Amino acid sequence: MMSLSRREFLKVTAAGIAVSVLAGPAMAGQQSDEADKWVKGVCRYCGTGCGVLVGVKGDKAVAIKGDPNNHNQGLLCLKGAMLIPVIYAEDRLLKPMIRKGGKGDKLTEVSWDEALNFAADRFKKVLAENGPKAIAYYGSGQALTEESYVANKMWKGGFKSNNVDGNPRLCMASAVAGYISTFGKDEPMGTYDDIDAATCFFIIGSNTSEAHPVLFQRIAKRKESSPNVKVIVADPRRTNTSRIADLHISFKPGTDLALMNGMAHVIVRDEMDDARFHGKYCNFMKGADAVTFEDYKKFLEDYTPEKVEAITGVSAATVVKAAKMFVESAPTISLWCMGINQRVQGVFANNLIHNLHLLTGLICKPGSTPLSLTGQPNACGGVRDVGALAHLLPGGRLVENEGHRKEIEELWKLPPGTIAPANGRHTIALYEGMASGDVKAVFIHCTNPAHTLPNLNKMTKGLQTAFVAMTECFKSAETVKYADVVFPAAFWCETEGVYGCTERRYALIEQAIKPSGEARPALDILMEFGKRVGVDPKLIPFANAADVWEEWRLMSAKSVYNFAGMTRARLKKESGLKWPCPTESHPGTNRRYVKGYDPLVPDNHPDPIFFYGKPNAKATIFLRPYVGPFEPADADYPFVLTTGRVIDHWHTATMTGTVPELQKAYPGAYVEVNPEDANKLKIANGDMVMLETRRDKMAFPARVTDTCMPGLVFTPFFDPKLLVNKLFHDAADPVSREPEYKICATKVYKV
Amino acid sequence: MAILGFLTHTLPSQAQATEKALAAVPGLTTYGVHKDTYVVTVAEAPSEEMEALIDRVKTIEGVLAVYVTSFTREDEEEDGRAVSSGAALISKSKRK
Numbered sequence: 118m119m120s121l122s123r124r125e126f127l128k129v130t131a132a133g134i135a136v137s138v139l140a141g142p143a144m145a146g147q148q149s150d151e152a153d154k155w156v157k158g159v160c161r162y163c164g165t166g167c168g169v170l171v172g173v174k175g176d177k178a179v180a181i182k183g184d185p186n187n188h189n190q191g192l193l194c195l196k197g198a199m200l201i202p203v204i205y206a207e208d209r210l211l212k213p214m215i216r217k218g219g220k221g222d223k224l225t226e227v228s229w230d231e232a233l234n235f236a237a238d239r240f241k242k243v244l245a246e247n248g249p250k251a252i253a254y255y256g257s258g259q260a261l262t263e264e265s266y267v268a269n270k271m272w273k274g275g276f277k278s279n280n281v282d283g284n285p286r287l288c289m290a291s292a293v294a295g296y297i298s299t300f301g302k303d304e305p306m307g308t309y310d311d312i313d314a315a316t317c318f319f320i321i322g323s324n325t326s327e328a329h330p331v332l333f334q335r336i337a338k339r340k341e342s343s344p345n346v347k348v349i350v351a352d353p354r355r356t357n358t359s360r361i362a363d364l365h366i367s368f369k370p371g372t373d374l375a376l377m378n379g380m381a382h383v384i385v386r387d388e389m390d391d392a393r394f395h396g397k398y399c400n401f402m403k404g405a406d407a408v409t410f411e412d413y414k415k416f417l418e419d420y421t422p423e424k425v426e427a428i429t430g431v432s433a434a435t436v437v438k439a440a441k442m443f444v445e446s447a448p449t450i451s452l453w454c455m456g457i458n459q460r461v462q463g464v465f466a467n468n469l470i471h472n473l474h475l476l477t478g479l480i481c482k483p484g485s486t487p488l489s490l491t492g493q494p495n496a497c498g499g500v501r502d503v504g505a506l507a508h509l510l511p512g513g514r515l516v517e518n519e520g521h522r523k524e525i526e527e528l529w530k531l532p533p534g535t536i537a538p539a540n541g542r543h544t545i546a547l548y549e550g551m552a553s554g555d556v557k558a559v560f561i562h563c564t565n566p567a568h569t570l571p572n573l574n575k576m577t578k579g580l581q582t583a584f585v586a587m588t589e590c591f592k593s594a595e596t597v598k599y600a601d602v603v604f605p606a607a608f609w610c611e612t613e614g615v616y617g618c619t620e621r622r623y624a625l626i627e628q629a630i631k632p633s634g635e636a637r638p639a640l641d642i643l644m645e646f647g648k649r650v651g652v653d654p655k656l657i658p659f660a661n662a663a664d665v666w667e668e669w670r671l672m673s674a675k676s677v678y679n680f681a682g683m684t685r686a687r688l689k690k691e692s693g694l695k696w697p698c699p700t701e702s703h704p705g706t707n708r709r710y711v712k713g714y715d716p717l718v719p720d721n722h723p724d725p726i727f728f729y730g731k732p733n734a735k736a737t738i739f740l741r742p743y744v745g746p747f748e749p750a751d752a753d754y755p756f757v758l759t760t761g762r763v764i765d766h767w768h769t770a771t772m773t774g775t776v777p778e779l780q781k782a783y784p785g786a787y788v789e790v791n792p793e794d795a796n797k798l799k800i801a802n803g804d805m806v807m808l809e810t811r812r813d814k815m816a817f818p819a820r821v822t823d824t825c826m827p828g829l830v831f832t833p834f835f836d837p838k839l840l841v842n843k844l845f846h847d848a849a850d851p852v853s854r855e856p857e858y859k860i861c862a863t864k865v866y867k868v
Numbered sequence: 869m870a871i872l873g874f875l876t877h878t879l880p881s882q883a884q885a886t887e888k889a890l891a892a893v894p895g896l897t898t899y900g901v902h903k904d905t906y907v908v909t910v911a912e913a914p915s916e917e918m919e920a921l922i923d924r925v926k927t928i929e930g931v932l933a934v935y936v937t938s939f940t941r942e943d944e945e946e947d948g949r950a951v952s953s954g955a956a957l958i959s960k961s962k963r964k
Contacts, residue, residue: 131873132899134938135908182938198939778919
C-alpha cells in the first residue's frame with residue numbers, strides 16, 4: 118500500500134496541474150512531478166487533437182495530463198483522461214494470429230514471420246493472377262501520418278494499385294469536396310483561435326458537447342464571456358450542445374439545404390451581404406456554369422422564409438432571425454460535423470455553409486470562418502494531406518490529373534507512367550468489389566469496418582470471402598471475426614508519429630513506453646509486409662517514422678501544404694504547428710489566404726485576400742438547390758432514424774469499452790423517443806423498442822426524452838452488441854461518396 | 869485509488885458555496901477558488917467509481933461544468949491493482 122504522504126503528494130500535484138492550467142502555458146513544467154518523466158503526445162480520440170503529457174514511472178505509463186502549451190491549454194475530457202488504462206486492457210492483442218485453414222477455421226497464434234509470410238504469399242498470388250486492381254488498402258483517420266504515407270506510397274507507387282481508401286471516406290469526405298469545390302484546396306482557412314474572437318457561433322450538424330467536448334468547453338467559455346456572444350444551434354435533436362444556444366433551430370431531418378438557402382435569401386433580400394467582398398473575391402456557379410449575382414438572387418426566390426418553413430418546419434420568423442444573427446452578431450464562425458457530411462447531399466451542404474460566409478464577407482478575418490470539425494484525430498493530417506484516398510495523391514493532388522501523377526512520380530523517383538491513371542475504389546465500391554470477387558485481398562489498418570460500414574449485412578459479405586489482413590490493437594474489434602491474419606499493433610504512445618487535427622495543426626506523439634506483448638509499430642508491419650509482397654526496398658528506405666516524416670516534410674515544399682519548416686526536432690520541442698509552415702523560423706499559419714498571415718500569399722500581392730487554390734483566384738458561391746434525403750420517412754416506415762456519438766465512448770468502443778468508468782456510463786445502446794411519439798406508441802422508459810427498416814430490425818431499450826423532435830429517433834452507434842448500421846442503406850453523396858448515416862426511414866414499435 | 873484533478877466551473881456568486889458543497893463530498897478535496905469562478909478539485913476513488921463521483925459533482929448546485937486536467941493511477945499500481953494484467957479494470961467491462 119502506498120504511503121499516505123505519497124498519496125497526498127499526488128493529490129497536491131493534481132491540484133497544482135489544475136491551477137497551472139488557469140495560469141496558462143507559462144506555468145508549464147513548474148509542477149513537482151509524480152512521474153519519472155512526462156512524454157508529449159496527442160489524445161487518441163476525436164479530431165479536436167488535444168495535447169497530452171503521459172507520465173511514465175519505470176516502464177509503465179501511470180498518468181496523463183493536458184498539455185498546457187497545446188491549444189487545449191491543459192484541459193482534457195474524461196475519456197481522454199482515462200486513456201492510460203486502455204493501454205493495459207486485457208482486450209489487447211499481443212500476438213500475431215492467422216486462420217491456417219481459411220475462413221471457417223479459428224485464429225491461431227503464430228510467429229511474426231509466419232503471419233507476415235501468410236499474408237504476403239496471398240497478396241503475391243492475387244497480384245500475379247489478378248493484377249493490382251484485385252488488392253486494396255483500407256486505412257484510417259486514426260493511423261499515424263507516417264503509416265498512411267507509407268501505405269499510400271507502397272500501394273500507388275509500388276503495387277500500382279489505387280485501391281487505397283479508408284474510414285475518412287465515411288467521416289469527412291464531404292467536407293474535403295466542399296472545401297475543394299468552393300476554394301480549390303482542402304482544409305480550413307481558420308483555426309481554433311477564431312473561437313476566442315467570434316461573437317456568433319453557427320453550429321449545424323454537430324453535437325459538439327459530446328463529440329468534441331474540450332472544444333465545446335472553449336465555445337461555452339467564450340459564450341460566458343459576454344452577453345453579446347450569440348450561439349445558433351441547428352439540429353433536429355435538442356442535444357446538450359443546444360443548452361448554450363440563443364437560438365435552437367430544429368428542422369425536419371435532411372432539410373438543412375433549404376434552411377441555409379433561406380438564410381442566404383434573407384441576407385440578400387435585406388442587403389446584409391457584402392457586395393464589395395463577393396464582387397471582388399467570388400464568382401457564382403450553377404454546376405459547371407458561370408452565372409451572375411442576379412442569377413443567384415433569382416435562384417434564392419425559391420427559398421423565401423415562407424417557402425423554407427413549408428420544407429423545413431422552421432418558422433419563417435426563425436429563418437429571418439437566424440440570418441440576421443449570423444450577420445449582425447459577427448464575427449461569425451460556423452462549425453459542423455457529421456450531420457452535414459454524412460449525407461447524400463453532403464458536399465452541397467458544405468458549399469452552402471461556405472456560401473453564407475462568402476456572401477457576407479465573414480471569412481478570412483479574426484473570428485469569421487467556416488471551420489469543419491473533423492471526427493478522427495488524424496483524418497486531416499494523416500489521410501487528407503498525404504492523399505491516402507482512392508482519388509488523391511499527396512499534397513492535394515489528384516490521381517486523374519496527369520500533371521499531378523507526373524509530379525509524384527518524380528518526387529518518388531518512379532518511372533513515368535507507374536501510377537495508374539484511374540481512381541481506385543472508394544469505400545462502398547471497395548466492399549462491393551470484395552463481395553463480387555473483383556477485389557480478392559485487402560489490408561485493413563487501424564479501423565473496424567465490420568462495425569462502421571453502412572448497410573452492414575450487405576457490406577460484410579465481401580469480408581466473408583476476400584482475404585483479410587489487418588493490424589489491430591484489440592481482440593474484440595468486430596472486424597477480427599473476418600480476418601485471415603491479425604497483426605497486433607503497438608498502441609498510441611507505444612510508438613511514435615504525427616497527428617494532424619482539425620485546425621491544420623501537426624503535433625508529434627512521442628513514444629513513452631515499449632509496445633505491449635509482441636505488438637509492433639504498424640509502420641514496421643506495413644513495410645515488412647510490403648517488402649515480402651515485392652515492393653522495391655528503395656521505395657521505402659525508412660529505418661523509422663522520423664525518416665518517413667523527413668521525406669514527406671521535404672516533399673510538402675512542392676505543394677500548398679508546405680510544412681517543410683516542421684522538422685522532427687521542432688515537433689519534439691513544440692506542442693504542434695499549423696501549416697503552411699515553410700521554414701524552420703516560420704511560426705505556422707493562423708489564417709490561410711490572407712496577406713501577412715499565409716506565407717503562400719506574396720507580400721506584394723495587390724489584394725489582402727488571395728484564394729490561390731482557384732485558377733481565377735475567386736472562391737465560388739454555388740447555386741445548390743434543396744434536395745432531400747435518400748430515404749425519407751413514408752407511410753410504411755414513418756419515422757426517421759439517426760445515429761451519433763455519446764460523450765464517454767469513441768467510435769466502436771474498442772478503446773473506451775475497456776474502461777469501466779466509461780463503460781458504466783453507457784453500457785449499451787438505446788433509442789431516444791420523443792414523449793409525444795412514446796405516448797402514441799405506449800412506450801415507457803426502459804421498454805424494448807423495435808426499429809425496423811428495409812434492411813434489418815433490432816430492439817433497443819427506450820429513453821423517452823424530448824431530445825429528438827417528434828417523428829425522429831436516435832441511437833448511438835458505439836455498441837458492438839447492437840450494430841445499428843445494419844439498419845442503414847448505403848446510399849452516398851455522388852461526389853464525395855460519403856454514405857448517409859444520418860437519415861433512414863424506420864418503423865418504431867414496442868416489442 | 870485513482871486520482872483525478874479537475875476544475876469545477878461555477879458562477880462567481882456561487883463559488884464559495886459550491887466549494888463548501890464539493891468539500892463535503894467523500895473522496896473530493898478542494899484547493900480554493902481561482903479566478904473567481906474555478907474551484908480546484910481533486911477526486912480520489914477506485915477507477916471504476918470515478919465516473920459516478922464526477923456525475924455527482926455535476927449535480928451539485930452551482931456547478932456549470934467540470935474540466936479534467938489530469939488523471940493518475942500510480943496509487944492503484946502500487947496497490948497491486950490492474951496495470952500488469954489489466955484485470956481489475958477489465959473485470960466490469962466485458963463486452964462479449
